[in-house]
Amino acid sequence: MNRIVVVGYGPAAHRFVETLADKGFDGRITVIGEEPRPAYDRVALTSYLSGTSAEDLTYPVPGGVVTRLNTRATGIDRQAGHVVTGDGAEPYDVLVLATGSAPFVPPVPGAEHAYVYRTIEDLDAIRVAAKDAAEGVVVGGGLLGLEAADALRALGLKAHIVEMSPWLMPRQVDEGGGSVLKSHIEELGLSVHAGAGVQEIVTDGKGRVTGLRKPDGTVVDAQVVVFSAGIRPRDELARSAGLAVGERGGIVVDSAMRTSDPAIYAVGECALAGGMIYGLVGPCNTMAEVAAEQIMGGRAAFDGADLSTKLKLLGVEVAQFGAMDGALDVTYMDPVAGVYKKLFISDDARTLLGGICVGDASPYTTLRPFVGKPLPAPPSDLLFTGSGAANLDLPDDAQVCSCNNVCAGDIRTAIAGSGAADVAGIKACTRAGTTCGSCVPMLKQLLEKSGVEVSKSLCEHFTYSRAELFDIVRVRKIGTFSQLITEHGQGRGCDICKPAVASILASLHNGHVLEGERAALQDTNDAFLANIQKNGTYSVVPRIPGGEITPDKLIVIGEVARDFGLYTKITGGQRIDLFGARVEQLPEIWRRLVDAGFESGHAYGKALRTVKSCVGSTWCRYGVQDSVGMAIALELRYRGLRSPHKIKSAVSGCARECAEARSKDFGIIATEQGWNLYVGGNGGFRPRHADLLAKDLSTDELIRTIDRFLMFYIRTADRLQRTAAWIESLDGGLDYLREVIMQDSLGLCADLDAQMEHHIATYADEWQATLDDPDKLSRFVSFVNAPGVPDPSIVFGSERGQIRPAVAR
């Protein structure tokens, strides 16, 4: 069995090949997909309309997998053992059908003018259609339908939802929940037409859509119609190959995911497993894993799946778990707050059967693992927020992550056995929390209860986290490390707490980092205002705001580098790095640079580094805003700002994004209307694209938002935590961040603004200040007893016409 061919390249196919690769399959894997790209994250599809690119959504192709994109399989020759495509035949030993499903479009007149909501191309088409439209209607008020309606709303349309059932989301909520959901959605300005079908799509004489006619004859005005009325499995290939299919469609499979031909498997939405078609990512992933394991000789089986769902649609939390009825039920309803929670219980009132939540999904997280098990507390306690529910002990076989089928016991094993000490560790060990993320609060709870003390102590000298120390220093107005450690710590500090406290003092007071006692807190880089290199020499990086430099200043850098014999290299941040300086040379080098108008670039500090830019609208024919001017303004505004870790930024003048702003801690991309602000990007060890925080900001709004973002980060992040990890660690993530810095939910904004004002008002170039102070300058010597003598251990060889470190004899 050397050749595995997969037909269809959606998420289930991806999970299948990924599992094969993980299990060490060493044969040939070929995936045939009709879309122009590998599988992408359909759960996050809607984010494509708000700026996430197709590339970001696309899953990486596992190494060694051969892909045939833009290729449609047209037949299966089971005798010969190959799949027929337009290009020829693809021979297989094992064939896996992952052909997915197609949206169901009811055969009503005018249906050919409607759109569906499934692929990136569908969304492109809807976006184009929305440009000339004022109103849109989505047919289907299920999970995906509401998402499509939200997308239309985000595209600026007045959105309608037409649902056949008497209430929205009939598969997830009952009538009571449906009515609470409806009022939430109507409050957002969407119209709900429940209990209504579609008679026809109405068009004008030129074939343009003008509305949707309901069976009662009334017409909903709309220029865009999107169908989201269920799915139909794509089983045509299997059908024509003579494989068994269900009466109402779907490729029949056994619990090993095998079809009626033992050499052919089917997984995902095209498979009819136990008489059911599954349209949720969790079960489809499980099917893919089962098939992969079976093919590798394992014994995994698919015996149905938990269809529990929790989601946030249009800002409303909706969740359903377990059964949707039971002998007894307990309901909590608060129409004012828009909250509806219901639990279903067995007739002896002992066993939890299921539940429905609208407006507050917390019972989903705490109670779903108890489905089929004894009620952990009286139902009335469980339904009130903040009651004992959070302290429940989960049984080992309780499923915590339904997307990846991970139970509480698996997580406990990861914590105790594999040493997972935080949520990231659990994710890496078990995959729990890596798909929809709804179980992350549960993972945190399991960690806390596991007895693994997640210590927040900075080091042995302080039992506080960095954020707590920041507050202590701020509120008690502490000015020195000695005062802080005497009053709030023990011992005399170390290489962990000293630079951290130095950074806090710098963020809050902004004095010179080498003033008085603070000189002894700094890491060697800050102590010498330069970057130490492997041989004990330092490198020098003058600030070049926005990467813009005059020829005269460029020449000065060249002359300094030449005169001091420094290795010269352009950095990734549009600056120039000069290497190989001995400590006693640093003041001489900087005297020349400061005289020519340069300032410290803080390349050595946990501080703002650079704000890169593309050339922008001044020169570029595509640019829509002056990205260089903005980058310079931002770099000058935040220069010298000390922070928990380095901060990088970039500004792009148009959506082509030549400045790579989305790999930065804060990145700005120009739009026709203003600026889009992205936060939490990272290159480095764990690359991460920045998330869109706010769209189309004016220049003032942009600067105010960045001011607060940076100050809130500086206040609350851990030591050496980049913004990417910080945002991931925020409870409530990006939404919470928006609430705090844009809606001022904590009443902090005035304080954050004042702190930034203080920073800007008190900024001074620290190299200039050092050159002006004989005391500070006197420390820049290799040998205190022989100030003029260079360090004999520092020697250089040469490479490509420049110096390189060599080993001293």
Add this chain to the structure above:
Amino acid sequence: MTWTPVCDYDAMLPERGVCALVGDVQVAVFRTYDGALHALANRDPFSGAYVLSRGIVGTRKGEPTVASPLHKQVFSLVSGRCLDEDAVTVPVYPVRVAGGCVEVSV
């Protein structure tokens, strides 16, 4: 025992080091918060670079220490022993104050 003058005691910042060249030996001299002096070889045995005098001075469980500025291994200022890797030790030198001047003996 020959003593070589390094610098005035008052010129040394508390909790920072300086480096002295004694013949061809580089000596890192530290003044701790309580006023005590310690002297170690300046060479960081992990990287081979002569940089220990530029490390951060602190304590570990009460013992005065310096951390290498390159990869942060911590050394005892008293014994020269690396507290992160048992087998590694750097030389320790005698140090004293004579007439307000710091002196080391190599």
